[in-house]
Amino acid sequence: xxxxxxxxxxxxxxxxxxxxxxxxxxxxxxxxxxxxxxxxxxxxxxxxxxxxxxxxxxxxxxxxxxxxxxxxxxxxxxxxxxxxxxxxxxxxxxxxxxxxxxxxxxxxxxxxxxxxxxxxxxxxxxxxxxxxxxxxxxxxxxxxxxxxxxxxxxxxxxxxxxxxxxxxxxxxxxxxxxxxxxxxxxxxxxxxxxxxxxxxxxxxxxxxxxxxxxxxxxxxxxxxxxxxxxxxxxxxxxxxxxxxxxxxxxxxxxxxxxxxxxxxxxxxxxxxxxxxxxxxxxxxxxxxxxxxxxxxxxxxxxxxxxxxxxxxxxxxxxxxxxxxxxxxxxx
Amino acid sequence: xxxxxxxxxxxxxxxxxxxxxxxxxxxxxxxxxxxxxxxxxxxxxxxxxxxxxxxxxxxxxxxxxxxxxxxxxxxxxxxxxxxxxxxxxxxxxxxxxxxxxxxxxxxxxxxxxxxxxxxxxxxxxxxxxxxxxxxxxxxxxxxxxxxxxxxxxxxxxxxxxxxxxxxxxxxxxxxxxxxxxxxxxxxxxxxxxxxxxxxxxxxxxxxxxxxxxxxxxxxxxxxxxxxxxxxxxxxxxxxxxxxxxxxxxxxxxxxxxxxxxxxxxxxxxxxxxxxxxxxxxxxxxxxxxxxxxxxxxxxxxxxxxxxxxxxxxxxxxxxxxxxxxxxxxxxxxxxxxxxxxxxxxxxxxxxxxxxxxxxxxxxxxxxxxxxxxxxxxxxxxxxxxxxxxxxxxxxxxxxxxxxxxxxxxxxxxxxxxxxxxxxxxxxxxxxxxxxxxxxxxxxxxxxxxxxxxxxxxxxxxxxxxxxxxxxxxxxxxxxxxxxxxxxxxxxxxxxxxxxxxxxxxxxx
Numbered sequence: 099x100x101x102x103x104x105x106x107x108x109x110x111x112x113x114x115x116x117x118x119x120x121x122x123x124x125x126x127x128x129x130x131x132x133x134x135x136x137x138x139x140x141x142x143x144x145x146x147x148x149x150x151x152x153x154x155x156x157x158x159x160x161x162x163x164x165x166x167x168x169x170x171x172x173x174x175x176x177x178x179x180x181x182x183x184x185x186x187x188x189x190x191x192x193x194x195x196x197x198x199x200x201x202x203x204x205x206x207x208x209x210x211x212x213x214x215x216x217x218x219x220x221x222x223x224x225x226x227x228x229x230x231x232x233x234x235x236x237x238x239x240x241x242x243x244x245x246x247x248x249x250x251x252x253x254x255x256x257x258x259x260x261x262x263x264x265x266x267x268x269x270x271x272x273x274x275x276x277x278x279x280x281x282x283x284x285x286x287x288x289x290x291x292x293x294x295x296x297x298x299x300x301x302x303x304x305x306x307x308x309x310x311x312x313x314x315x316x317x318x319x320x321x322x323x324x325x326x327x328x329x330x331x332x333x334x335x336x337x338x339x340x341x342x343x344x345x346x347x348x349x350x351x352x353x354x355x356x357x358x359x360x361x362x363x364x365x366x367x368x369x370x371x372x373x374x375x376x377x378x379x380x381x382x383x384x385x386x387x388x389x390x391x392x393x394x395x396x397x398x399x400x401x402x403x404x405x406x407x408x409x410x411x412x413x414x415x416x417x418x419x420x421x422x423x424x425x426x427x428x429x
Numbered sequence: 430x431x432x433x434x435x436x437x438x439x440x441x442x443x444x445x446x447x448x449x450x451x452x453x454x455x456x457x458x459x460x461x462x463x464x465x466x467x468x469x470x471x472x473x474x475x476x477x478x479x480x481x482x483x484x485x486x487x488x489x490x491x492x493x494x495x496x497x498x499x500x501x502x503x504x505x506x507x508x509x510x511x512x513x514x515x516x517x518x519x520x521x522x523x524x525x526x527x528x529x530x531x532x533x534x535x536x537x538x539x540x541x542x543x544x545x546x547x548x549x550x551x552x553x554x555x556x557x558x559x560x561x562x563x564x565x566x567x568x569x570x571x572x573x574x575x576x577x578x579x580x581x582x583x584x585x586x587x588x589x590x591x592x593x594x595x596x597x598x599x600x601x602x603x604x605x606x607x608x609x610x611x612x613x614x615x616x617x618x619x620x621x622x623x624x625x626x627x628x629x630x631x632x633x634x635x636x637x638x639x640x641x642x643x644x645x646x647x648x649x650x651x652x653x654x655x656x657x658x659x660x661x662x663x664x665x666x667x668x669x670x671x672x673x674x675x676x677x678x679x680x681x682x683x684x685x686x687x688x689x690x691x692x693x694x695x696x697x698x699x700x701x702x703x704x705x706x707x708x709x710x711x712x713x714x715x716x717x718x719x720x721x722x723x724x725x726x727x728x729x730x731x732x733x734x735x736x737x738x739x740x741x742x743x744x745x746x747x748x749x750x751x752x753x754x755x756x757x758x759x760x761x762x763x764x765x766x767x768x769x770x771x772x773x774x775x776x777x778x779x780x781x782x783x784x785x786x787x788x789x790x791x792x793x794x795x796x797x798x799x800x801x802x803x804x805x806x807x808x809x810x811x812x813x814x815x816x817x818x819x820x821x822x823x824x825x826x827x828x829x830x831x832x833x834x835x836x837x838x839x840x841x842x843x844x845x846x847x848x849x850x851x852x853x854x855x856x857x858x859x860x861x862x863x864x865x866x867x868x869x870x871x872x873x874x875x876x877x878x879x880x881x882x883x884x885x886x887x888x889x890x891x892x893x894x895x896x897x898x899x900x901x902x903x904x905x906x907x908x909x910x911x912x913x914x915x916x917x918x919x920x921x922x923x924x925x926x927x928x929x930x931x932x933x934x935x936x937x
Contacts, residue, residue: 297810297811297813298806298809299803299806299809299810299811301811302795302798302802302811305788306788306791306799308790309788309790309791310784310787310788310789310790312785313784313785313786313787314788315747315767316745316767316777316786317767317771317799317800317853318767318768318770318771318800319768319799319802320766320768372790375790376788376791377790
């Protein structure tokens with residue numbers, strides 16, 4: 099009898115876990131259905147592509163954020179790194195002489211590599227400060243938020259870097275079979291993240307470090323290395339997002355990306371990743387990012403003032419986590 | 430606030446003939462499990478009364494009932510002859526009973542005076558705290574007690590012993606007549622303990638009653654006047670310490686003879702597995718030497734805080750090198766990370782299963798495979814089939830009861846969780862097992878299985894170093910015992926001469 103009730107309990111737990119996994123997906127589907135009914139323009143290819151393009155930059159940042167949050171960390175600096183990487187790479191790809199302190203323009207590939215390296219370097223600094231010097235992630239990355247923004251403004255002398263080369267702008271404006279390149283890159287990043295987290299040793303280490311750093315350390319995992327690694331990933335993806343943003347608008351603004359970290363954290367949290375670490379999936383983050391984009395798009399279509407959008411997004415974040423907590427209690 | 434005369438009244442003036450606290454026939458069960466079947470205790474004013482007993486003897490249950498934290502099933506409690514019925518801790522406090530717990534909880538960034546009067550600060554107009562009056566009263570109280578502490582010092586600037594003295598002052602500020610001290614010296618050095626004992630003596634002279642809980646027998650004989658022993662949830666005996674010897678008391682605490690709850694078939698071999706000499710670690714371990722042969726189970730016995738766990742941390746590369754020589758199968762080693770230790774055939778089952786043993790948010794399979802990620806992957810990519818296979822092997826080997834290896838470990842029972850920890854370490858094919866309290870919080874059935882695993886491992890030529898506070902377990906499983914006290918080895922006892930009395934004697 100006890101074996102049977104054990105099994106029943108196990109099944110119930112499994113069911114609850116699936117609910118956790120697909121609850122937010124159900125919410126996304128429901129919102130899409132409602133918008134399809136409410137607005138004939140919502141479910142048109144053009145609008146769908148539009149939503150995806152809007153979701154892509156926040157989505158890429160949120161995937162990086164997922165890595166960090168899974169290890170019990172947080173990265174508040176991604177918004178500033180977006181601007182820094184954007185400005186630095188743009189300065190190598192501009193035809194304007196005013197901002198071309200480094201000469202050029204250079205081929206897009208070189209400019210893009212430079213932006214990526216800037217992002218990785220910022221992430222490395224974050225990681226070392228957190229892992230090596232035991233500074234709380236909140237504080238370390240808050241410092242980077244301010245410092246990277248300052249460096250950006252100094253580097254660009256407070257002015258936008260305009261007149262980017264066509265090759266550079268292509269990554270923001272080009273498309274493959276009608277799918278915008280930012281969306282393609284978002285998809286690539288997503289697939290890679292799923293692969294890393296679920297199928298690689300590094301992924302196993304991330305979940306272990308976030309779930310219980312002491313147990314991970316005793317089990318022979320190099321906790322510092324893992325932590326530095328996740329901040330470098332978040333930094334690299336922030337760099338990528340920054341360049342996509344610059345390429346799409348055609349010039350890199352030193353004021354770009356302000357408060358982007360908050361939307362990224364929102365997508366991660368809505369997607370069910372626990373801020374306490376060790377629990378969460380990048381699929382959830384994808385759905386979270388899409389949900390934010392769909393809701394924003396829907397409210398736009400229905401002509402709701404953008405101020406309301408912020409209120410609704412706030413409610414959405416809190417509601418998603420409340421739902422999660424309630425489910426945890428019932429199991 | 431307190432006037433001078435009132436402090437004098439607090440410090441003295443008890444009728445010395447009547448018991449301060451009298452407990453008879455106390456009973457308490459938790460969901461059918463009897464924690465206390467017969468609690469009896471009588472505390473006289475102006476005395477220090479030691480409450481003795483091993484783990485699970487019912488001391489904590491007894492104290493939580495007396496403090497009004499838990500309700501009782503039966504029995505009576507009288508304070509100064511009056512029958513009392515505490516429903517909340519505040520009731521006990523109001524009746525003059527207060528406790529100084531093992532884990533002190535001061536507010537570190539507040540001053541001594543603020544801590545003493547926390548939640549009942551003297552206030553003036555509009556609720557403004559009257560700091561002058563508070564500091565004055567606190568200082569007067571400390572001075573009366575002859576505690577050399579300034580009321581304005583921040584708690585974080587005090588030593589552990591001083592924090593304890595402040596707790597005593599706080600207890601007295603509540604007009605406490607009965608002061609319970611739970612393992613008060615567990616975090617103190619010798620000099621600090623003397624400071625505490627001087628304070629206890631003064632309280633005694635002032636007519637207070639002190640219930641002193643400690644595992645350290647030498648201390649009990651030094652400071653206490655009378656004793657009460659609990660064993661297996663029941664009162665065993667009480668009396669004046671002047672009338673008993675140390676051996677009598679140990680006999681009463683240890684009590685029953687060992688039955689067949691242990692499985693031991695291993696035989697030590699000649700080949701040395703691990704030898705340690707002159708080991709130091711983090712100030713907690715000083716000049717420790719021991720060795721363990723293949724096929725042998727060596728126990729490290731000692732009180733909490735005697736440096737046992739720190740030895741393991743040092744051996745496993747978890748703390749920095751502080752000197753000493755470690756040899757593994759004859760070759761000198763010094764691991765700088767757990768990974769190096771694991772690669773050389775060491776495995777460490779830590780004391781704190783939830784704190785450092787398991788990743789509770791992960792499933793059984795991930796936990797088991799955690800020590801062998803490199804071996805179970807091809808380059809950077811994990812091989813799920815081999816992971817599943819490894820988990821299945823360990824689940825079968827240790828008979829871990831789980832519906833699936835994808836179930837989170839937090840859903841398993843304590844015993845099964847411990848078997849997952851053992852499984853994850855056996856997956857590394859270890860040669861030397863370091864076990865820190867391997868059966869803590871595990872039920873009797875699972876305990877037996879863990880003993881079987883230990884016996885089989887040693888019999889197959891493995892070496893085991895086991896830390897245990899449970900005397901029975903040490904007597905039942907160890908081939909040899911190294912006893913620790915204050916970070917040093919205080920004795921080594923072969924199995925042929927093993928007696929509980931000897932162990933307790935050497936450790937305390």
